[in-house]
Amino acid sequence: DAGITQSPRHKVTETGTPVTLRCHQTENHRYMYWYRQDPGHGLRLIHYSYGVKDTDKGEVSDGYSVSRSKTEDFLLTLESATSSQTSVYFCAISGQSIEQYFGPGTRLTVT
């Protein structure tokens, strides 16, 4: 998975609780992304980062925030989890080229 790890790999949480997912890369790539994957929707971009402390919104950013304090780490936070945020979350990275490489994913269930 191109030097990308995600943690945790599985999480069950209750509605209203905060959740933070972590993406860690060892490739020193500039760009990092968070996607969610849902049946019937494919993958949709939540937020992305183009450098330390530089982030921007994607297609489905409502209810999510991100932070990137180091090149290698990109955090996705759900401030108050809702059942609609039950999904599989993928981190991706890209360097000089446009090609994106994905991590193994985190399965999040909000009950």
Added chain:
Amino acid sequence: QQQVKQSPQSLIVQKGGIPIINCAYENTAFDYFPWYQQFPGKGPALLIAIRPDVSEKKEGRFTISFNKSAKQFSLHIMDSQPGDSATYFCAAATGGANNLFFGTGTRLTVIP
């Protein structure tokens, strides 16, 4: 609104057959079209990609055909094998941007 429309949703072929997966888009600013392969429990893996300046690209048994005027592109898998059974996603992006727009996926099953 889905920026990239993918069909079929699922596909079953015999070993050695040539499955074809189709994608269509409307945004003429798209100029990068990758295909990803995903196995259960894994992240999507980049398979092959094409730019609109060519009409076809081959990598091993995988071929992308691109029709710029029709705004369509497709993936062909030659001599398909049971190990090709996976979900395939097409995607599109503009060259200077980082937002990949994905199709909804096609679940391919290759029967031995």
